[in-house]
Amino acid sequence: MKILFIASEVAPFSKTGGLGDVAGALPAALAALGHDVKVVTPRYADVKDPRLTPTGHSVRLRFPFGEQGGPILAVRQAERHEVLFLENERFFGRPGIYGDAFGEFGDNHQRYAYLSMGALQAAQRLQFIPDIVHLNDWQTGLAAVALRRGFQHTPLSRARCVMTIHNLAYQGQFGKDIMGELGLPWDLFTAHDGVEFYDTVNFLKAGLTFADAITTVSPTYAREIQTPELGCNLDGLLRRHQGRLVGIVNGIDAHEWDPATDTLLPARYSPGDMSGKAVCKRELLRRMGLPDDEAPVLGIVSRLAWQKGVDLLMDVLPTALQADLRFVAVGSGEGHYEEGLRALRARFPKQVGVHIGFDRGLSHLVEAGADFFVMPSRYEPCGLNQMYSLRYGTVPIVRATGGLVDTVEGGLDGNGILFEAFHPAALLAAIRRGLALYADPPRLEAFRRRGMERDFSWAVSARRYETLFFTLRKE
Incomplete structure (x- = not known):
């Protein structure tokens, strides 16, 4: 044609x-x-x-x-x-x-x-x-x-x-x-x-x-x-x-977004050899000025806008951070969200890392180095970051809307974590399910592999x- x-x-x-x-x-x-x-x-x-x-x-x-x-x-x-x-x-x-x-x-x-x-x-x-x-x-x-x-x-x-x-x-x-x-x-x-x-x-x-x-x-x-x-x-x-x-x-662009060949990462990895993901996590924590330890890392790369549910995430994070976890954010957008993230970093300097602005290399590093990627969108026509996350073995925590529910599979044998209601309690419960998954390494490994095996190519x-x-x- x-x-x-x-x-x-x-x-x-x-x-x-x-x-x-x-x-x-x-x-x-x-x-x-x-x-x-x-x-x-x-x-x-x-x-x-x-x-x-x-x-x-x-x-x-x-x-x-x-x-x-x-x-x-x-x-x-x-x-x-x-x-x-x-x-x-x-x-x-x-x-x-x-x-x-x-x-x-x-x-x-x-x-x-x-x-x-x-x-x-x-x-x-x-x-x-x-x-x-x-x-x-x-x-x-x-x-x-x-x-x-x-x-x-x-x-x-x-x-x-x-x-x-x-x-x-x-x-x-x-x-x-x-x-x-x-x-x-x-x-x-x-x-x-x-x-x-x-x-x-x-x-x-x-x-x-x-x-x-x-x-x-x-x-x-x-x-x-x-x-x-x-x-x-x-x-x-x-x-x-x-x-x-x-x-x-x-x-998604399967050539740019491939952890086995991604030159923006400090180490490459694949479903058969995941050791490079740990190297990426250490480098992400270093770039964000956070301590290098075994705590789980939640990440976002996002336009900071009402549609993306950034306000819901910031409502929940002060409670979620009472657990031993790290949070990293890369993005820019509405000023009050940018200031909110900066204030969160000031309040939790050893747990929160924030980069306001676009940084292609850092965006790839978040996808590779985080353990979980959070997308609490009010609505999401398709979304790309959840697919990048799955390809990079980073478990997405997403609201069940639009393209998020079409690409992320919840449940015990899924590849991600879904929550329904746009409400702080629902997001907090989803993050806690993620922490429980992190505490079970064999099950976490299975989630990662199932995500990496999905074909999201154009x-x-x-x-x-x-x-x-x-x-x-x-x-």
Whole structure:
């Protein structure tokens, strides 16, 4: 198949979260299966890859707010995998992806309308007529509308459209005055299944309404977003379209995240020889300024945000630390959570280590050196760290939500520890179950091995997307 993949961020060129990882890895995995994949994304100011090559083609779009255009550049990642960059100084030649220190950019509706429609025009310019157009999150939602309206009499109209929700909480809502600004016909606003959402324009709703299939990043999250609790006011629409909604768990980069080959670790290890994990634990404790002893180590690497349940963890830790254990944290985010972690370290200087900020090497070291990895998320569409933890023989302690419950197996013969209620008593009980497991080395070893033997590679997830795409082509 020919697959056009559109995303607002693509690792390693641009990234703010999991979307960038998916947009970097899934197209590569699909190309490895023999499909021709072109990824279209903005060329942000920070994208300065020396492999960037002009294609000799450009995009030119007419909007009521003015004509916009720019060249199409390319980086070939593999024989069948190419990333195309839309260059536009006005929209993308600034620091930041979605915003800066002052907040979201005020012209994001224009910027991502340009991406959505420009990506389809770029495919035309390069004579790449896709079988599948794969859209990702609200930034690309208008491409589904354009495919069925503006491009309906072109060869692109035969493409089937898939919209993937990476996090339903982010929807791209704007005032209805942008209808005229972007040249969108008003019947799209007044139609029952259109772009209107509580008297605003909702880019994600547009994508969900006009796509042929909807995916999200885990089966459990696909069910959760059809409920009022996690549906973010789109649950009714998703229930109406549940017949074309499917959850597919994200994969992980099995080359970067492999304890047997990870050059960021002081020692490598595998299920057959776990001795290197103890070396990683000693180095982690040294880096965090904590005593090197036999106490169990709990770790997190996280965006410090409300969604991640950081407040629940900080409520529980003062009690949990009365036991003989260590806690290490790497992350950044909301200021009050950062200050809370610093205060916890000051209160328990011989038990708590904190690094505020991103550190790739330290993130790998936490995954390898910790005994347990804690993810008490309020909701978690997929999650990656629990899969990294399992691969590194670090037992995850996670809340039973979204992708966490789809990848971590609880119970006596599981590979991790699950808790249900978002409540301090439930998390504290889960940590205590972890300490009991640590006190039983043969059982702990079995948990570690079962986790390390799971296959979370992108090859598995890509096969599921491939099956969906083939099904759509036959309809």
